[in-house]
Structures are given as C-alpha cells and as structure tokens.
Amino acid sequence: MTTEVDLAVPLRIADLRAARDPVKIVIGPQLRDRVAAGRTFLSEVLGDDRAVYGATTGFGALVGYAGRADLRDQADNTLAHLGAGQGPELDAEVVRATLLLRAGSLARGASGVSPHVIDALAAMLATTFVPAVPRLGSVGASGDLIPLGAAAQALRGRGHAYLDGVRLPAAEALARAGLEPLPLDGRDALALVNGTSLTTAATALALEEVRAAHRGVQVLTCLLADLLGSDPQFLDARLLQAYGHPGAIGVGVHMRRISAGLVPSGKRPLQEPYSIRCSPQLLGAAEDALRYVDAVIAADLGGVTDNPLFFPDEDLVVHGGNFFGQPAAFAADLLSMVVAQVGNLAERQLDLLVDPNRNGGLPPMLAAGPGQQHGLQGVQLAATALITEIRRDTMPASMQSVPTNLHNQDVIPLGTQAALRALDQARLLHLIVGSLAVGLRQAAYVGARTPTASGCAEILAALAAAVPVIDPDRPLSDDVRRAAEVVADFSVRLS
Incomplete structure (x- = not known):
C-alpha cells in the first residue's frame, strides 16, 4: 500500500x-x-x-x-x-x-x-x-x-x-x-x-540509523554480560539515579528490562572492564546527544529554509538567512561523535569476547578448533577497519568555515558535508553492531553459558535462527549484515 x-x-x-x-x-x-x-x-x-x-x-x-x-x-x-x-x-x-x-x-x-x-x-x-x-x-x-x-x-x-x-x-x-x-x-x-533540505534530510536519515544502532548496542551489551556471567549491578537504578544524567537513567531502564533475571556466575572480577561496567554512562551520554539532534531535526522538518520570505497578511517581504544550515551542521557533527564512541564501544566488546584472557576461558577468536579454524578473526579485523574509518573522519565539518562568494558568504556552516558524512558513518556503525552480534552468537556455540535473562535468551535465539555456527570457517560478510538486521528488528520491538 x-x-x-x-x-x-x-x-x-x-x-x-x-x-x-x-x-x-x-x-x-x-x-x-x-x-x-x-x-x-x-x-x-x-x-x-x-x-x-x-x-x-x-x-x-x-x-x-x-x-x-x-x-x-x-x-x-x-x-x-x-x-x-x-x-x-x-x-x-x-x-x-x-x-x-x-x-x-x-x-x-x-x-x-x-x-x-x-x-x-x-x-x-x-x-x-x-x-x-x-x-x-x-x-x-x-x-x-x-x-x-x-x-x-x-x-x-x-x-x-x-x-x-x-x-x-x-x-x-x-x-x-x-x-x-x-x-x-x-x-x-x-x-x-x-x-537546507539536503542537509536536513541526510541528517535525519543518519539519526534514524544511529538510533537503531544505539538501541542495538544496549541489547548486545546485556547479552554479552549474560554470556560472560557478569554481575548486573552496573545497571542498578540507584547507581544511575545518583549519576543524575537523564540519558543514562533512561538507558539503564531499557537495559534492566532486557537483562531482567540475569544471574551472575560468581566467576567474573568484582569490576568488569569499562566496556561493560561503564556502558550505561557511555550509551546514556549518547542518548542525551541524540535527544538534542531529535529537537534540531524536528524544528527543521517543520520550518521554512528560504530567502526572502513573504508575509501577505502583514504586507512584508523579509530578507534574511533562514537558509543557513548551522543547526543541522552542529547536529550532524554531534551524530558523528556519537557514532565514533558507540562504535568504539561495540568494537572493544568484540575484542573482549574473542580474547581468552578476558572472556572466561572461551577459545581464542571463538574458533571451534583453534589453529585448524579461525572463527571471528576476519570479522574482528574488518570491525577494526570500520571503526578506524569512522574515527579518522570525525573532524567536525561545522568548524571548517572558509569565506567564499566574494565574501558575501563570509561564514559558512558546511552542514551538507557533516550530514552526508554522518550518514556514511551510521551505515558503518550498523556493520560493527552486526560484527559483535555474530561474535555473541558464536560464543554461545563454543562454550559460553546459557543466558539466564529471558530477554538475552530471546535475542540469542533470534541470532541463532539467522546465523549458522562457524564450524568450519566460511566467509562471514553476509552473516554480519544479516545479524545487524536481526538486532535492529529486535531492538525496534523492544523500544
């Protein structure tokens, strides 16, 4: 229809x-x-x-x-x-x-x-x-x-x-x-x-993709904690309420819902690495930033970006600068920062998961037969390449003003460049999320414990239905994309 x-x-x-x-x-x-x-x-x-x-x-x-x-x-x-x-x-x-x-x-x-x-x-x-x-x-x-x-x-x-x-x-x-x-x-x-219709449209599309990935990383962080047997006290409501940041409080609510019923194994360190322990603070700060971008995009979607503007009821023609895309330029640059840090979190979680010194004794690279097989080795290399591609290109465009047009445009926002860059990066973040999801699915196959939280068990079952185990090795690029879509769909149902 x-x-x-x-x-x-x-x-x-x-x-x-x-x-x-x-x-x-x-x-x-x-x-x-x-x-x-x-x-x-x-x-x-x-x-x-x-x-x-x-x-x-x-x-x-x-x-x-x-x-x-x-x-x-x-x-x-x-x-x-x-x-x-x-x-x-x-x-x-x-x-x-x-x-x-x-x-x-x-x-x-x-x-x-x-x-x-x-x-x-x-x-x-x-x-x-x-x-x-x-x-x-x-x-x-x-x-x-x-x-x-x-x-x-x-x-x-x-x-x-x-x-x-x-x-x-x-x-x-x-x-x-x-x-x-x-x-x-x-x-x-x-x-x-x-x-500024192109700038706003690209920023809006990027925002939607970043939000999906942001929700997905919340889900996968809970699954990671459950598979490892982590103590969920890093999500404690009193802890995050004392922190005082609305984004972290909201992210905590969402992550507690997914991880409800998680029983710690008692075999993990008292304090997990920051990629687990500080995830609600990091993802909460991202949530606060995304709410700012939400407001900018809402204003742009309902506004008039043109010059001059005509007001018949007042017999006025008003010349000005509503075509100056500074709000979306700042918003898109902020999105780029969010993508870089959320992507960095997911890539570091994947690194933790494939490391036998930190993953609770699972095989290196989550290989079903280390040496004879290589498990997640290629996927991790690609994920590292993706996050470095994102990080390399996070210089804010909105601070690059260069006078042009005989100094008529003596300051410029460069929002179009910021917006298109943010959209490119959001698509890479989607793939990093898929890479982590494939790793978590494989961890369950090579010896990680059965999830104790029903929400974590549900997302793992969805991944298992879509992504076969890696035994023997095979090309995994399609699996990464498929896993990313599974996580995105699951996250929408929970939101």
Missing part, C-alpha cells in the same frame, strides 16, 4: 524514509490556498517595483546588479550557474527525501512559490523518478544550492535522472514516468534551491 504524506502537517523522519518508494502527497485546500496567497502577494510586490532578491536582482555577491527582465530567463540564469557539482551521485533515498522536505518547506506558504511547483514535486514523488545529483558542491550556507540546482534541472528535463533504478537523460526519464517538464520562473527556481 502506498504511504500517504500530508504536507499540511510537519514532516516526520518516517515520511522521509518512506519516500524512498513512491508516496502519495496530500495537498489539502487550506494548504493550496496558503501557497496561492503567497504567490499572489509576490505578484503584487513585483507590480509595485519593490526589490525582491533573486526576482529583481542578481544572485549572491551579484545582488547589487539587476536580474534579467524575463522571469523565465531568470530561472535559466539561476540554475545554469549552479551546474558545478562534482563527485559520485547521491543515493536515491537521500535525493527523494530531500525533495519531499523541499516540498514541505515550500508548502508553508512563505516562499512565494507557484502552486504548480509543489504539485510537480508531489507528482514526481508518486513515481520512481530520482534526479541525478552530484554529492560535492554544497557549503550549506545559502542552502544546498548546487545539489538542489541539479535536482531542479532534472525536473525541467535537463541533465540526468533515474527511473526504476536506470540512469537516463532527464527528459526521457520524465516522459517514461508520465511527468511533464517543470516550468519555472526566477522566484520558483530560487525557492527550489535556496534551502
């Missing part, structure tokens, strides 16, 4: 995720009237010879010069000079989420955009059409100009696009999808590109 998305209410991350497939966009009469009123007001303003950036002026540093007299010619001028993107093309789900978010922002009625622009975006999102958008080129300051420019050009039948996953000239893709090339004037073109 096709998902419906109503633009009259703020978008949700679930809507952005759903847009990877065809979705039905609902445009109610009140929304249509609101957008039409903004467009009518723009016409009145232009008729009064009032200055409107991008409609009567040049762009960026050239704002002091007059724009082109013909408004359709102004649209060509707007988009042509932005055709400077480079690098690989963005994933289809990111592009479609971006255009849904752009439609949501324009539907607020403050952009002076033609109603048919929103109709065209809705029609596109009901098909499998995806503009071909280069990854590199946005600094996230006047919005995501270059990537959104490529998307707008594809909607006009210029450049390239994908239909059913096949790359085609955009005009051909439009025709096959039953879509008409989108006519634009200068204001319409600027409204399509002058927002």
